[in-house]
Amino acid sequence: MSCISSVVVTPIAFRDPPLLNVSGVHEPWALRSIIEVTIEDGRYGLSESYGDEQTLSQLQTVASHLVGVDVFHLNELKSIVEASVSHKSQENGIELAPGTNQATTVPRIFAAFEVAFLDLMGKITERSVCDLLGGKVRDAVPYSAYLFYKYGHHQFSQDDWVDAWGEVLTPEDIVRSARQMIDQYGFQSIKLKGGVFEPEQELLAVRALREAFPEYPLRIDPNGGWTPETTRRLLPQMEGVLQYLEDPASGKDSMAEVHRSATMPLATNMCVIGFFDFPEAIAKQSVDVILSDHHYWGGLQATRELARVCETWGLGLSMHSNSHLGISLMAMTHAAAAIDNLTYACDTHYPWQEEEVIVGGKVSFEEGSVRVPDAPGLGVELDRDALQKLARNFQECGIRSRNDVKEMQKYDPSWTGKVPRF
Numbered sequence: 001m002s003c004i005s006s007v008v009v010t011p012i013a014f015r016d017p018p019l020l021n022v023s024g025v026h027e028p029w030a031l032r033s034i035i036e037v038t039i040e041d042g043r044y045g046l047s048e049s050y051g052d053e054q055t056l057s058q059l060q061t062v063a064s065h066l067v068g069v070d071v072f073h074l075n076e077l078k079s080i081v082e083a084s085v086s087h088k089s090q091e092n093g094i095e096l097a098p099g100t101n102q103a104t105t106v107p108r109i110f111a112a113f114e115v116a117f118l119d120l121m122g123k124i125t126e127r128s129v130c131d132l133l134g135g136k137v138r139d140a141v142p143y144s145a146y147l148f149y150k151y152g153h154h155q156f157s158q159d160d161w162v163d164a165w166g167e168v169l170t171p172e173d174i175v176r177s178a179r180q181m182i183d184q185y186g187f188q189s190i191k192l193k194g195g196v197f198e199p200e201q202e203l204l205a206v207r208a209l210r211e212a213f214p215e216y217p218l219r220i221d222p223n224g225g226w227t228p229e230t231t232r233r234l235l236p237q238m239e240g241v242l243q244y245l246e247d248p249a250s251g252k253d254s255m256a257e258v259h260r261s262a263t264m265p266l267a268t269n270m271c272v273i274g275f276f277d278f279p280e281a282i283a284k285q286s287v288d289v290i291l292s293d294h295h296y297w298g299g300l301q302a303t304r305e306l307a308r309v310c311e312t313w314g315l316g317l318s319m320h321s322n323s324h325l326g327i328s329l330m331a332m333t334h335a336a337a338a339i340d341n342l343t344y345a346c347d348t349h350y351p352w353q354e355e356e357v358i359v360g361g362k363v364s365f366e367e368g369s370v371r372v373p374d375a376p377g378l379g380v381e382l383d384r385d386a387l388q389k390l391a392r393n394f395q396e397c398g399i400r401s402r403n404d405v406k407e408m409q410k411y412d413p414s415w416t417g418k419v420p421r422f
């Protein structure tokens with residue numbers, strides 16, 4: 001009754017605005033994979049994961065071993081993933097997806113299937129994924145307004161698609177885009193992607209946000225773009241302003257150096273990216289808050305395990321994102337709804353995306369939160385016409401792995417994407 005009869009992995013591409021970060025700029029298309037796991041009676045479970053070439057080939061390899069496996073047997077899935085994935089290295093900027101070794105590859109590939117297995121388990125048992133994770137501790141999951149500096153349009157793209165956000169390069173632009181996003185989604189906390197301009201200039205934007213939205217918790221994330229010295233010099237300007245400071249400097253040692261002088265919590269999705277990072281990060285006191293992300297921490301159950309580890313060590317827990325669509329958003333929502341100590345509004349890139357792959361189109365937000373559905377599984381169904389369209393985009397877009405550095409080199413041939421920048 002619950003044995004897998006087929007697994008389909010479909011690479012897709014969707015429009016992505018020219019968002020700026022420390023590595024460079026987003027390309028015109030973001031890549032993802034949609035994973036469909038079907039059982040004998042035709043019911044299917046869904047998942048969404050990374051869409052770079054290396055991940056796709058690892059997903060396909062694992063998929064070819066899954067027919068006949070019982071979807072309740074996650075331990076068997078784990079053994080199959082461990083036995084099948086290879087570990088080639090890949091250099092492509094700061095996207096936290098592509099693993100460079102077995103320790104990061106196994107959780108990433110396992111997670112891609114685990115979510116589809118849980119979706120199916122939910123459909124079979126007629127329970128939501130959140131129920132399978134222990135049940136709701138909240139009815140709706142709050143997300144933050146995730147702001148980026150950005151160009152007005154992709155200067156080197158083949159077509160004339162333009163996103164709805166305009167150019168965002170100054171503190172005034174940042175406040176305007178925050179207002180636009182908050183009006184549309186109702187977010188009640190704000191994250192600014194930094195590491196793009198001189199830190200003093202970015203802190204002007206932070207201060208402008210503080211004045212425009214005095215009630216809203218604020219974070220800035222330069223993705224390791226600042227040296228520990230620069231960060232320490234800037235700390236007084238951020239005191240009393242930030243909810244947390246995310247990855248100002250790169251690596252556990254640099255973060256620990258900042259930590260010794262910082263009064264606000266330090267958060268990371270860069271120097272603690274797997275359970276194996278904990279002993280050193282704890283010993284060095286590098287961080288106070290971990291950003292979870294089920295896509296590379298090993299799935300939704302592993303995210304709950306991460307929550308317990310954080311609780312054990314007195315660390316806070318938040319949630320990281322990358323460019324994604326609604327299947328990922330709902331998986332994130334079910335996980336966050338089931339974790340009591342996930343106390344920060346989660347990150348999401350969702351407002352930056354126009355397209356969808358699920359029936360009903362874009363997921364709606366109420367006051368910045370996504371309601372946790374009670375429907376079986378994740379509570380979303382695949383829109384097969386949309387899937388076909390996005391799969392065609394992938395075939396035609398010519399991008400096979402994200403490379404923000406290479407894209408920025410089109411604008412500035414001397415660009416290296418090396419950190420720290422400031």
Ligand SMILES: O=C([O-])C(=O)C[C@H](O)[C@@H](O)C(=O)[O-]
Pocket residue numbers: 019020021094095096193221223269320321322323347
């Ligand atoms: O919090 C983060 O570090 C991210 O969201 C990483 C992403 O790759 C982000 O920097 C982006 O999309 O440019």
Ligand SMILES: [Mg+2]
Pocket residue numbers: 221223246247268269270320
């Ligand atoms: Mg980050």
